[in-house]
Structures are given as C-alpha cells and as structure tokens.
Amino acid sequence: MESETGAFLEGPRLEIAGAAEGPLAGLRFAAKDLFDVAGHPTGAGNPDWARGRPLPARHAWAVQALLDAGARLVGKTVTCELSLGILGFNAHCGTPPNPAAPGCLPGGSSSGSASAVAAGLADIALGTDSGGSVRVPASLCGLYGLRPTHGRISFEGVCVQAPSFDTAGWFARDAGAFARAGAVLLGEPAAAPGQGPLLLAEDAFALADEAVQAALRPQAARVAALLGGAPRPMALGEPGELAAWGSQRAVLQRAEGWQTFRDWIDRVNPRLAFSVARNLGIGAALTEAQIALAAALRHRVRERARALLDGGAILCIPSTPFTAPPLGLPLHALDALSDRIGLLTSFAGLTGVPQLSLPLGQVAGKPVGLSLLAWRGQDARLLGIARALAG
C-alpha cells in the first residue's frame, strides 16, 4: 500500500547556511515538515494543510537555534500526515526509505528525518515526538534519538498535534553529533552518567519479540555496568497495566488531536488517508467520561514514574517490540503493529519523562533500539550515558 519517496520533500531542496561560527559548524541538519522555515510553507504531510495559511514569517525556535549554532539546513523532510502515525507511511507523499532495513518501513512520524540521517544525507535532524515519533524511527533506522522531557525544548513554530504530549527532539548517527546538537537544543552540555540502578522492566521486555529481547539484554547489562551495577529486574506496572496505559494514552492523545484539527477539518474537509481520518473520527467520538477516566489514570502513572525515577534510577525498555516491518502490509496488520508499539511508548508519553533510544540492537541485520528513561529534566544525563557507551 505504500508508494515510495525520498527522505526530503519533493521539489528544489531548501538550503540555508548557518552562522559562520558555532558549536555545530560543519554539521548538516534536516527538519521535519512540521517545523516552520521562514518564507516556506509548512506542509505537515497533508496536501491541504498549508492552503490558505500565511507563509511562516520566522523559523521555528529549534531551527533557529541550530542555524545560530552554525549547522546548515539541508532540507525539510517527509512526515506522517499531521504527525499522526508511527510506522512512517504517508498516503500523499509516499514512504521514505529505511536505509538500515531496505524494503521496510522507516517508522514515523518523523520518517524523513530518520531516513535522511540514516542515509547520511544529514548529520542531525529535527523531529517531533507525541506518541513515539522520534523514538520509533530511531529504533527502526538504527539511530540515536531523544524524546526530551515534555516542555523542555520550545515547540514554538512547530505544528501542534496534542499539546500535553508534543515534544521536539532530534536524531543523529553518532553519539558525538547527537550530544553536540543536544547541548544546543537543551542549553546544557551532556552531563555525567552518574550512578544509580538500571531498572530493567521485565513486563516491557516481555512485549517484544524474543529475538529483540535477546539482542537488547546484553546491551542493558552494558548500561548497568556503566552506572555501577547490574540490571535490576522489575515490573513497570501491575499485570496488564502497560496495555491499559497504551489505550488510555491513545484516548488522551486522540482527544487532544481532535481539538487541534477540528476547526480546520470543518473549514476545509481535507483529503486524509483513511487511517488518519478514522483516528481523528475516533477522537471526535470520545465522551467526556472516557477522557476524564484516562486523565485520572495518567495521574497515577505519573506518580509511578516519580516513585521509580526521582531518586536517580534509569529505566530500561525496548524502544520498539520488533525491527522494521516490511512494506506492503494491509491496514489491519499495520494497526496491530502500531497498537503494539504504543504499549512501549506510552509510559514516557503519559508521564513526560525523557526517553533516549540507543541504536544498540540488531536482529537479522536490522536495527532495534534500547530505550533509557530518566526523571524529568535529566535529558543531559541521558546524552552523557549515550556518549559514554559510544566510548
């Protein structure tokens, strides 16, 4: 069902030189087509989004920050439609290639950003992550990717999807460029890894393919050693609770998404992939009671995150339950894969804690990411761990 395209938007490549000097001088970066670039339409992966909107008068905050630090913008990248989607296909633009797993989906919604970096067409790339849109393509394309603490990096000049979930993050192939970009975007250099237990969430690992678990467990041990111990097996939730988090996260995110897009939909009746329109329609049909129940549950998950992580522990889970799925699957199969991914991405989404995906796993030649989660605000520490692991 997916037609293929490149990582970048079609048409002449948008290039903007960065400042002459700066910590990112010499690095090329790409930006997901959710980020404003002054004077150019922001398409958001939908053919009707930009129509009738004024051109952005200024760059998104994160684009400006990277330019000011000396990085060169080398293009805007394909995104899943309206950032709604986790596997990386787009019914309008096509699906960017996964250079690390040819013939497979790249993951999304920051699909083109991950694809461009994995192909070496850019050194770093900006993405957004509301429901997993940095973590998932980082895992499937074999990249470093951070979903920062919610609210940590300015979302100014970026298309909103679900405000209580939206974050701006980035990708890189190597830990050095990843940390350098992070220092600029976080306003803080990579910090020391520090000590502290590595909590290995057995219930989260159990949701992944066995081969993925087997590939990631030795890497978890490496991380634990760096932190001064051995992985500490534990359960993230009560039995079945991760599944509940997945569905409650979906309720809240879809409810907010409907609020974001409803006026535009009413005005424009836009062209959308069936899957995207259906999910928006589900958001429209949610009752206040369903939303209130999910919001109450989010409060409990946040308390759980504080109890686990506030003392300095690092939590370890697979970034995705599987490696990149092949192209050409029917929608019901894609839906099942998306739901399964959501079981692992929802903890950070609901709690706002930062989640780093490390390109440490490999199964049958395809990458899969190991994720580390820390308490809110410890983004720079996660970057320090990434850099230390890379040696």
Added chain:
Amino acid sequence: MESETGAFLEGPRLEIAGAAEGPLAGLRFAAKDLFDVAGHPTGAGNPDWARGRPLPARHAWAVQALLDAGARLVGKTVTCELSLGILGFNAHCGTPPNPAAPGCLPGGSSSGSASAVAAGLADIALGTDSGGSVRVPASLCGLYGLRPTHGRISFEGVCVQAPSFDTAGWFARDAGAFARAGAVLLGEPAAAPGQGPLLLAEDAFALADEAVQAALRPQAARVAALLGGAPRPMALGEPGELAAWGSQRAVLQRAEGWQTFRDWIDRVNPRLAFSVARNLGIGAALTEAQIALAAALRHRVRERARALLDGGAILCIPSTPFTAPPLGLPLHALDALSDRIGLLTSFAGLTGVPQLSLPLGQVAGKPVGLSLLAWRGQDARLLGIARALAG
C-alpha cells in the same frame, strides 16, 4: 472549501460514436465515472480507486444500451467520491458548476452528469442513485431525473456502493429526450399517465423551505389535474417518522457501504475526504443490533408504500427541501443540509419505488424539483406524466 472543476473528467475527452441508426441517433450522452467504459479506468471520484485494477473489458450495460440505440458518448463526468455525498463537492477532483445556479453546489453524487446536461454539453447523462444521487442534482440543476424502481435497470459494470439501494438512472433537460432515453433503458416506451389520486404528503412538504413549498404546490395541482383530480393532502408517516426513516436509511446504506469498501480500504488505506472517511468509519462502527433494527423498520416502510401506492396512486413530495446551497460552506453546515435532504430521499431508498424529479419549481431564480413516486415497476408511467406535463 470547494475548488471548482468542469463537469467532465480532466484530460482528453472520451468520445465514442453510437450505432449509425437507432431511437437515440443524434443525441449526445455523458456517463458518471462510476460506469465502465471499455479500455478506460473507472475512477469513482477517488484517486486511489482505479490503481491496481484491470481496465474494464466491456462497457457497463447502460452505456452499451445507449450506444446501441445511436447515442454518442461525449465524456465521463465527475462524481462525488465513491458516490458518497449528496451535495456535489469532491475534495480531489473539485466541484462541477451548477449552470442553473451559478456559485452554488450542483448536488450529487451524479454531480458532473447533471452539470453537463444543464450546461447543454450533453443531451442525456447516466447517473446512479443510492441515497438521492440522481434526484438531488436533478432538483438543484433544474433537470428531469429518474431514480428507477430498484433493480429495474441493470447495474452491470457500475461501481457498487450499497446493493440494496443502488440504482442506475439518468438526466435530461427536456421531457422528449428524457422519455426517449427511458424507452431504451427501461425497454418500454413512456406509458399513459393514467388516472389515480395525487397524494400530497404534507409532512414531506413541511420539511421544505416555505418558498419551496409555495413554488411547488401549484405544480402539484397541475399534476393532479392531469391525473383527473385535485391534490389529496395526507401524511406519509406518523409524526416524526420521516426523520426516523432518514436515520434508518443512513444506517443501512452505511453498513452496506462499509461492506463494499472495507477490503479495498484495508489493502490500500486510500486518500479520502475527511467527510467520506468519517461516514465509512460510522458504517464500520455500526452494531448488528442497530442494523437489524433498521432492517426491521425498512420492512414496515415497504408495507406503507404498498398500502399507499399499489392501487395506482401517485405520491408527491419536494425533491429537495431547498434550492442549490452556495459554495464555501463549512463541513458542519454541509452535514446539516445533507441530513435534511435525507429526510425526503429515504422513502424511495428504503422502499425501492421509482421517484421522478421534475424541473417545475423556481425560487429566486434557482430551480427546485417536484418529485412523483409510483408503485414499483411504474417507471414508464412516470415518464408519461413528465411528457404530458411538458405538453
């Protein structure tokens, strides 16, 4: 929200000469892009419908019948997406003009067919009518249009939407060409109007704008006089029952539509206007109990139709509650208009009786149709009434 287009599909006009002799020699006809024309893709108003399907090997039955009778095919016409829609806009192709009401919607889903005939670009045009798709554009564009008895005209080679509702019908500007085409498509010449009461459904008239009622009542009196009497005021349903018919018809039509399109959607995840995807999603979410309730209700409406019409009476209602709405309305306003139209179109849809829309009303320079309904099989009699009224 509607971009505009012509009545015909974009690109080189598809033209096929008819038989050298025949009852329709000299007439030009157009066919809605739901009808197969051998060797040309049938697009059904959606950019992903034809992809991956073999080209039609033969003409649809109705296309072949008109060609065999000597009419010349002069083009295929724009349709609402997948024939789902009653107002005539299409988010992909654009909206055909309404030559009878410039700046207004043409009605649909046989939008381009009505537009082409109203503009004089064709003498007759084939359409389909599942929920009103011939009757509504006939009314809004000021044309003759027939939704025939369900099953009367072969649907072979036409894209199915909801089999228990789908019919193939046609439009014309003048009663003569309308009846000549009907003789070919019905296999029977226009019959004598006959005698019999004209039942004037006051509950259906009350659903129309007052100006529409005022414009149509004198025309109803003309019809009654032709049938040998005066209009006989009556109520088509119990109080509130027409609203119930509208929603039950929508339940059944959407449930069947989902069955029709679900496998294609699963395979292709097609691009659809939000409004179309949403309505398909509503069909997908219907429960067996809802569908069973609506089916039981349809049985009662059919008994009512038999009791009213089987003895030779003709039923008279407004074709639409209003004249052509302006372009540019937001989706919630379009939804409200569609729902209101559905209150008048559902009786024929649920019962399968033929419904003729006559271009007899005019409000502030815009046309509105008067509809006559007869018992199943009396299609040729309705054509005879149309011809007799035209003098």
